[in-house]
Amino acid sequence: MKAILVEQLGKFEHLQPKEVPDPAPKSDQVIVRIEAAGVNFADISSAMGKYPGIKVPYIGGREFAGTVEGTGERVMGYTQTGAFAEKIAVPRALVWPQPQGWTSVESAAFPVNFFTAYLVYWKAGLTKDAWEPAAPSKSSRRALIHAVAGGVGTAAVQVGRLLGIETIGTSSSDEKLDQVKKLGLNHGINYSREDYQQRVMDLTNGEGVDCVFEMLGGEHTKRSTRCTRDFGRVILYGTATGERPEFDTLTMYSKSVSVHGLWLSTLAGNREVIGTAWKTLAPWTKSGELKPQVGHVFPLAKVSEAFALMLGRKNYGKIILTV
Numbered sequence: 001m002k003a004i005l006v007e008q009l010g011k012f013e014h015l016q017p018k019e020v021p022d023p024a025p026k027s028d029q030v031i032v033r034i035e036a037a038g039v040n041f042a043d044i045s046s047a048m049g050k051y052p053g054i055k056v057p058y059i060g061g062r063e064f065a066g067t068v069e070g071t072g073e074r075v076m077g078y079t080q081t082g083a084f085a086e087k088i089a090v091p092r093a094l095v096w097p098q099p100q101g102w103t104s105v106e107s108a109a110f111p112v113n114f115f116t117a118y119l120v121y122w123k124a125g126l127t128k129d130a131w132e133p134a135a136p137s138k139s140s141r142r143a144l145i146h147a148v149a150g151g152v153g154t155a156a157v158q159v160g161r162l163l164g165i166e167t168i169g170t171s172s173s174d175e176k177l178d179q180v181k182k183l184g185l186n187h188g189i190n191y192s193r194e195d196y197q198q199r200v201m202d203l204t205n206g207e208g209v210d211c212v213f214e215m216l217g218g219e220h221t222k223r224s225t226r227c228t229r230d231f232g233r234v235i236l237y238g239t240a241t242g243e244r245p246e247f248d249t250l251t252m253y254s255k256s257v258s259v260h261g262l263w264l265s266t267l268a269g270n271r272e273v274i275g276t277a278w279k280t281l282a283p284w285t286k287s288g289e290l291k292p293q294v295g296h297v298f299p300l301a302k303v304s305e306a307f308a309l310m311l312g313r314k315n316y317g318k319i320i321l322t323v
């Protein structure tokens with residue numbers, strides 16, 4: 001079969017489909033014939049050698065949609081590697097039925113973004129099945145979502161809307177913010193000309209937010225902490241700046257703020273957590289209240305163009321590779 005085989009870390013410009021052996025399924029696995037795969041920031045970090053636990057050679061790609069070999073069932077799925085390929089062998093537990101009426105392009109945009117978005121709210125204590133009771137009762141609950149126009153960001157706006165959460169999002173582009181507002185984003189902040197910390201305080205009468213989707217790292221971790229209200233939670237799930245998170249412990253003490261980590265790669269192995277998240281998300285996909293925002297579609301051979309688009313901050317929503 002053809003696949004994007006990464007043999008050398010540190011660059012991605014040369015990546016092209018190569019002939020590799022077909023996957024051999026283990027006893028708990030099914031083979032999925034992939035029609036589309038989602039591009040994630042983690043795919044770029046991995047190829048650049050900046051993602052933990054990645055060893056070459058490996059086949060890139062963490063999410064996919066297609067049909068189960070033998071049954072023809074239309075599914076979408078999550079994996080650590082192997083989705084940028086014609087076929088993949090994956091555990092049954094990590095594939096879900098494609099929502100009715102969705103194409104494989106739409107379905108491949110679901111697993112990473114929507115599970116991550118839901119689990120951030122869950123970790124922040126803002127869902128019904130929350131990991132811990134939410135902090136003191138509040139009339140309105142608010143989330144600050146960095147990179148709100150991206151894959152996870154656009155998912156977070158939709159899930160937030162369904163959870164009754166007021167959403168504030170950041171982006172480098174007014175055009176992208178206008179697009180996300182159509183999904184229900186309540187307030188957009190263009191960080192290239194506005195100080196998001198100040199603006200969050202202005203928008204919330206000086207109170208701050210309950211939860212921050214923090215995927216930037218560096219100084220943004222401490223600035224995000226300063227955007228929270230008392231008992232707020234900052235959920236760290238990425239470092240797009242490539243910089244180590246910096247902490248403002250004084251703000252953490254004074255507002256009883258906590259900073260949590262979240263990694264779908266390991267949570268995906270926890271059937272209870274993922275199963276509960278799916279139980280909430282599935283009906284919303286069925287009712288049409290959740291819909292992945294596919295901004296760009298490339299053929300598999302143009303994987304490096306897709307990566308460059310995301311790294312250049314030019315993507316809106318999800319980038320999909322068709323196989």
Ligand SMILES: NC(=O)c1ccc[n+]([C@@H]2O[C@H](COP(=O)([O-])OP(=O)(O)OC[C@H]3O[C@@H](n4cnc5c(N)ncnc54)[C@H](OP(=O)(O)O)[C@@H]3O)[C@@H](O)[C@H]2O)c1
Binds near residue numbers: 150153171
């Ligand atoms: N922990 C987990 O399990 C998990 C799961 C999924 C994703 N993530 C993380 O979540 C983040 C978003 O992932 P995604 O796949 O959904 O990507 P994405 O948001 O679709 O694309 C990245 C966006 O980040 C923004 N950005 C801000 N600073 C950036 C920088 N220094 N370099 C590049 N982009 C920058 C850009 O949007 P603007 O120009 O609009 O700001 C860019 O379009 C990544 O950090 C990723 O690693 C983590």
